[in-house]
Structure formats: C-alpha cells, structure tokens
Amino acid sequence: xxxxxxxxxxxxxxxxWKAGAAVIGLLSVGAGVGVxxxxxxxxxTADASGSTGTQTVTGDTISYRYGExxxxxxxxxGQIKSITEKVATASPGxxxxxxxxxxxxIAAQGTSFANLSGATFSSEAYREALASAISKLQ
Amino acid sequence: MHTFDHTELCMGxxxxxxxNSALPPVETKQLIEQACAILHEADRIFxxxxxxxxxxxxxxxxxxxxxxxxxxSEIWDACDQWEKTTNGFFSAMTPQNTFDPSGLVxxxxxxxxxxxxxxxxxxxxxxxxxxxxxxxxxxTDAVNWRIGISKTVSIASPEAGVLTVLDLxxxxxxSMATSxxxxxxLHIWNPKAPGKESAQELLQVSVIAKDLVTAxxxxxxxxxxxxxxVSHLTEVPDIQALFIFADGQITGTPGVIELFAKPEx
Numbered sequence: 001x002x003x004x005x006x007x008x009x010x011x012x013x014x015x016x017w018k019a020g021a022a023v024i025g026l027l028s029v030g031a032g033v034g035v036x037x038x039x040x041x042x043x044x045t046a047d048a049s050g051s052t053g054t055q056t057v058t059g060d061t062i063s064y065r066y067g068e069x070x071x072x073x074x075x076x077x078g079q080i081k082s083i084t085e086k087v088a089t090a091s092p093g094x095x096x097x098x099x100x101x102x103x104x105x106i107a108a109q110g111t112s113f114a115n116l117s118g119a120t121f122s123s124e125a126y127r128e129a130l131a132s133a134i135s136k137l138q
Numbered sequence: 139m140h141t142f143d144h145t146e147l148c149m150g151x152x153x154x155x156x157x158n159s160a161l162p163p164v165e166t167k168q169l170i171e172q173a174c175a176i177l178h179e180a181d182r183i184f185x186x187x188x189x190x191x192x193x194x195x196x197x198x199x200x201x202x203x204x205x206x207x208x209x210x211s212e213i214w215d216a217c218d219q220w221e222k223t224t225n226g227f228f229s230a231m232t233p234q235n236t237f238d239p240s241g242l243v244x245x246x247x248x249x250x251x252x253x254x255x256x257x258x259x260x261x262x263x264x265x266x267x268x269x270x271x272x273x274x275x276x277x278t279d280a281v282n283w284r285i286g287i288s289k290t291v292s293i294a295s296p297e298a299g300v301l302t303v304l305d306l307x308x309x310x311x312x313s314m315a316t317s318x319x320x321x322x323x324l325h326i327w328n329p330k331a332p333g334k335e336s337a338q339e340l341l342q343v344s345v346i347a348k349d350l351v352t353a354x355x356x357x358x359x360x361x362x363x364x365x366x367x368v369s370h371l372t373e374v375p376d377i378q379a380l381f382i383f384a385d386g387q388i389t390g391t392p393g394v395i396e397l398f399a400k401p402e403x
Binding site for chain 1: 151154156244264266269270271273279281282283284285287288290293300301302303304305315316317342344387388389394395398399400401
C-alpha cells in the first residue's frame with residue numbers, strides 16, 4: 001500500500017492561536033485603555049484602571065495562519081467586562097482545533113475493504129481506471 | 139445462499155450491487171433489474187444531459203412544475219427542506235437560477251433501489267452509487283463493512299489510490315458519501331457566495347450517516363461551505379465527517395476517529 005502524499009504539519013495546541021491573537025489584540029488596545037496585560041490576564045479581573053466609565057474599543061485586525069481576527073473589548077469602571085470577536089475569518093473549525101488525523105488515516109490504509117468512496121466517479125473515469133488495472137494484469 | 143455482483147451504468151456513473159441472497163438466483167436477478175429500473179426512471183426524468191427530460195424542459199422554461207411528473211415536485215420540496223436544514227449550503231438552484239437537483243437525485247434513487255432488495259428480504263449487500271456507499275444492516279462479512287476513501291485525485295489518474303479506510307460495523311452508520319473536485323472538477327457551487335462561485339477551500343469531504351441521502355446532501359453542503367463546515371457539521375446530530383483541505387491536511391468531526399479501520403494483524 002502506498003503511503004500518503006500528504007505532508008504532516010505540526011498541530012498548534014488547542015486554542016493556542018486564540019490566546020495568541022487575544023494577546024496581540026489586547027496589546028493593540030492596551031495603550032488606549034491602560035491594560036497591563038501581562039500582569040493581569042483577561043481571564044482574571046484585568047486591570048483597565050486607566051479608563052473611566054464604560055468604554056468599548058476595537059483592536060487592530062490581526063492576520064494569522066488561517067485568517068484574520070479582530071477583538072472588541074468593553075471596560076466598565078476599569079475592568080474588562082467582555083471580549084468579542086469582531087472579525088474571525090478563521091474557520092471556526094480551526095477554532096475548535098480538531099486534531100489532524102494523518103496518523104490514524106495512514107494506520108488504516110492497509111486494511112482491506114469492499115467499496116471505494118470518492119467524488120462521484122464518472123463512468124468514463126471508471127472505465128479508464130478499469131482499463132488501466134486490466135492492463136497491469138500479469 | 140448465493141452471491142451476486144451487478145454493475146449498472148446510469149446517470150453518467152456506476153452503480154454496483156454486491157452481496158449474498160437466500161432467494162433463488164433468478165429472483166435476485168429480477169430484484170436487481172427492478173432496482174436498476176428505478177435508477178433509469180430517475181435518470182429519464184431528472185437528467186439535465188437529456189434535452190427531452192422533464193427537468194431539462196423545466197430548466198429551459200418549456201414547462202412548469204405542474205407539467206412535470208409528481209415526483210419532480212416531491213424532489214423540489216425535499217431540496218427546499220434540505221436547503222433549510224443545511225443553513226442554505228445545499229441548494230438546488232444553480233448560479234443561473236435554474237433548478238438542478240442532481241445533488242439529491244442520485245442517492246435518493248439509490249436508496250429507493252436499495253429498498254427494493256431490502257423489502258424482499260435481501261439484507262446482506264452493499265450498494266456503491268458512483269462513490270457513495272450504502273451498507274445494508276444484514277451485511278455479515280467484515281470486509282463489506284469497510285469502505286476505502288479515495289485519494290483526492292481521479293480514480294483514472296496514475297496516482298489514484300486509497301487515502302484511508304473506515305469501518306462502519308457496529309457503529310449504527312450505514313452510509314457514506316464523498317464530495318470533491320477529483321472526478322468532475324469544480325461542479326459544486328456555493329449558494330451563499332456573491333456570485334455562487336465554486337467552493338475551493340476543501341478538496342474533499344466524506345460524510346458518514348445512517349442513510350445515503352443525508353450523507354450525500356451534507357457532503358455537498360460541506361464542500362460548498364468550505365473550512366467552516368468542520369465546526370458546522372460537528373453541531374449536526376447523527377453524522378460524522380472527514381475533511382481534506384486544499385493543503386492536504388486531514389481533519390474530521392470529533393467522532394470520526396472512532397470510525398477508522400483498525401489495521402489487520
């Protein structure tokens with residue numbers, strides 16, 4: 001059985017890009033609202049004490065491997081109340097970060113099977129494939 | 139008990155019925171003939187390659203829905219329903235705004251054809267409808283529960299081969315359909331793109347479901363939707379899917395990993 005032609009590419013850890021993009025996104029608004037991001041990650045009560053009242057600000061659009069992301073944050077009384085994805089052209093598929101399945105796919109390759117599923121075979125392709133197989137008979 | 143293996147060319151593709159039957163061979167043969175007659179009748183009505191077909195006449199504006207056989211309305215309604223179910227990513231309306239239910243008709247007819255055998259008590263067979271597979275509940279031989287997934291090149295290509303193998307035995311799934319551009323080029327349009335441009339983010343999508351039509355419709359819809367379909371299909375109950383991206387990456391819905399065939403020792 002042939003091995004796969006596909007290249008293995010390392011998987012980024014789950015939510016890795018999101019955290020990274022969140023960091024960058026927040027940094028980009030950090031100057032405006034005085035977020036000291038590194039000392040106060042947004043999952044805790046982040047310090048946006050430089051701001052007063054309720055503010056909503058939008059970060060720059062950040063490009064990353066599978067698309068773009070832009071975050072909007074709302075602060076009230078110096079605390080981040082919400083973080084919203086304004087732009088996330090990343091497939092939510094990557095968002096959910098399913099593992100790539102090359103190893104499982106390759107491990108299953110050597111197993112015998114009765115039917116082949118593929119993009120709808122045309123009868124012409126089927127005939128050609130059949131003719132090709134027949135021509136290789138010893 | 140006797141084995142049967144029948145290949146029928148219809149709808150520009152290949153249908154294969156293969157399995158075991160306890161009926162007299164002549165009766166099995168008659169059942170398969172009836173099943174194939176259903177396929178040819180569907181082709182006669184729905185083919186857009188035959189200018190005289192009711193559907194070609196409809197697309198050309200030479201008749202209306204009321205002037206077509208009742209089954210055309212039935213398929214029209216089914217397409218409508220599937221369009222809603224898939225959030226609009228399956229659509230029978232072409233970029234030219236004509237009705238093209240080809241994405242549904244093949245597996246709809248295949249399921250009716252399979253029912254001919256099932257209703258006569260033949261329950262140990264598989265049906266390969268041009269690359270979309272149905273496995274009847276009574277299939278006994280383990281190998282018949284396993285389905286190879288083609289590489290993302292045409293089966294007529296010298297590089298043709300098997301990407302991987304899934305095993306549906308004991309999973310509750312009986313059907314798998316694959317959509318992609320390997321055999322017929324970019325024939326799937328994205329109903330939601332501004333000009334309904336062809337989808338190009340995915341090379342191939344295989345969907346595993348209980349019934350063939352569900353698998354086929356979701357495979358078509360996912361291919362049109364592109365990479366966002368990975369999370370979309372994860373939210374759909376009772377299906378699993380395997381995706382090949384344009385860069386060759388393979389991923390799937392979380393449950394698909396359970397369906398990979400275990401290598402034989």
